[in-house]
Amino acid sequence: MGHQVVAPDGNGYYPVGANVGIPGYFDWRGVANGHASDAVAWGWNTVRLTILCTDVVAPPPSDGAIASLVQEYTAKKIVVVIGCWDMTMNNQGDGTSLSDPTVLKLDAFWTRMAQQYKTNPYVWFNAENEPYWTDNAGWVAFQDHFLHLVRAQGAENIFVADVMNAGNDAGWGGARFVYDPSMGPAVSAGQCNVLFSMHNYGGVDDTITSSVYWQNVASANLPEMVGEFGYTVDGSSTAGSYRQNLNGALSTFNLAPNFGVGMLWWHATHGDNYSLKQSGNAFYADGGSSSNLSPAGQRLWNVGHAKPNLGRFTGDLRQSHCASAG
Numbered sequence: 001m002g003h004q005v006v007a008p009d010g011n012g013y014y015p016v017g018a019n020v021g022i023p024g025y026f027d028w029r030g031v032a033n034g035h036a037s038d039a040v041a042w043g044w045n046t047v048r049l050t051i052l053c054t055d056v057v058a059p060p061p062s063d064g065a066i067a068s069l070v071q072e073y074t075a076k077k078i079v080v081v082i083g084c085w086d087m088t089m090n091n092q093g094d095g096t097s098l099s100d101p102t103v104l105k106l107d108a109f110w111t112r113m114a115q116q117y118k119t120n121p122y123v124w125f126n127a128e129n130e131p132y133w134t135d136n137a138g139w140v141a142f143q144d145h146f147l148h149l150v151r152a153q154g155a156e157n158i159f160v161a162d163v164m165n166a167g168n169d170a171g172w173g174g175a176r177f178v179y180d181p182s183m184g185p186a187v188s189a190g191q192c193n194v195l196f197s198m199h200n201y202g203g204v205d206d207t208i209t210s211s212v213y214w215q216n217v218a219s220a221n222l223p224e225m226v227g228e229f230g231y232t233v234d235g236s237s238t239a240g241s242y243r244q245n246l247n248g249a250l251s252t253f254n255l256a257p258n259f260g261v262g263m264l265w266w267h268a269t270h271g272d273n274y275s276l277k278q279s280g281n282a283f284y285a286d287g288g289s290s291s292n293l294s295p296a297g298q299r300l301w302n303v304g305h306a307k308p309n310l311g312r313f314t315g316d317l318r319q320s321h322c323a324s325a326g
Contacts, residue, residue: 001313003218004260005158005195005225008121012310015079015225015262016303017044018276018283021269022065025051030269030282033065036073038284043304046079048126048227048264053084054105067116074122081160081227081264082113083126098145110146114153125150126160126197126227134173136183139164143187147194158193160227167199167228170207177213179220188222197227199266200252202244210251214259225262226252232273233280233294253299257308265300276300 007013017039020032032039032047039047049069056066070080086102097103110127117123127146132139143161150159163184164175171177178184178196188194196217198204204213217224229252231237231245239245252263266274268283276283276297286292293301 003221003223004310005223005262006313010314011312012260012308013045014257014260014307014310015046015264016300016307017042017046017048017078018265018268018300019048019050019083019228019270020069021050021267022069024065025053025055030267030271032269033069033072035282035284036076036078038289039073039078040076041289042283042301043307044078045307046081046262046264047073047268048081048083050083050085050129050267050270052086053082053109054086054102056109070117070120070123074120077122079122079124081124081126083129083160083227084109085129087128087131098141103145106146107149110149111153114150114155114157117157118153118155121157124158124160124195125155126162128162130162130166130199132164132175133166134164134175136164136174136176140183140186147187147191151191156193158195159191160195160197160225161187162227163196163198165203167197168201168203169198169213170203172203177216178224179216179222181220184217184222185220194223196222196224198224199228199239200226200248201229201239202246202248203240205247205251206244210248211255211258214256214261217261218259225264226256227264228266229263230266230274231296233275233278233296234273236273238272249296249299253303257303260308260310263300263303265296 005013021030073080147159163169163178165172176183184196204210229249231249235242237245273280277286278292278294
């Protein structure tokens with residue numbers, strides 16, 4: 001409702017958690033299956049499952065690890081954001097066509113996911129990780145395509161749209177910010193349950209500062225979360241510079257809660273040193289959830305145990321006409 005997420009019980013919902021992986025399907029060198037209780041101990045209510053969706057060839061429930069993780073985590077009322085990584089390689093070049101063979105495979109995947117999980121509001125659909133860099137009209141058409149596809153299956157689940165500039169939304173190369181009327185508002189107009197996701201690796205902080213950015217997003221009445229942010233335990237970086245990554249993370253920790261903007265750490269099971277543990281290991285390793293935390297891990301632990309109380313919404317929370325709007 002407006003620029004805030006509402007839980008099925010009518011209370012304000014503030015997403016806190018991390019990106020996680022499972023065996024196969026774009027293996028991130030770690031396993032989240034069997035660790036929902038650890039996520040609860042962290043105070044998380046949301047995880048983002050990072051997979052290559054076009055590798056999933058069997059329809060549910062034969063897709064094994066995905067269905068198992070969804071069942072395990074949502075049973076504890078932890079949202080699972082299913083995210084596809086199949087076209088992330090197009091970030092710098094754009095030119096992604098809706099007739100691309102990969103898009104057609106994604107159509108089949110999201111049709112199955114929508115049919116399988118349309119009765120479970122704790123499953124959210126993130127059509128594609130960072131699909132566009134600077135093609136503004138292409139980004140709108142891409143998000144519209146998959147939003148309408150899942151709604152056509154009768155699925156009212158929250159639809160997550162990664163924003164421009166590989167999610168950084170920094171205005172690089174002529175990319176328009178998500179709050180520009182021709183961007184996020186154009187996607188969400190006449191629709192329901194659309195959540196935008198920016199990836200705060202420091203680009204916004206170098207451009208207009210996160211506080212100004214998130215105020216502009218809120219003023220446009222767009223709900224948003226930080227779907228990725230983080231910095232390494234060893235000072236390296238695979239996303240811009242370490243300095244930018246650190247600044248983006250600190251602004252996410254310190255400022256995002258003031259705007260009701262949730263946060264998902266990159267990455268809680270991957271071995272790339274963007275770790276919540278000082279050792280670089282998974283979020284449940286090294287003596288349990290609260291042990292041997294990295295400085296960032298301690299910060300996320302604190303946020304998870306002090307999530308903002310967004311209050312109870314008293315309006316009409318029924319999702320009427322949502323699916324038909326597609």
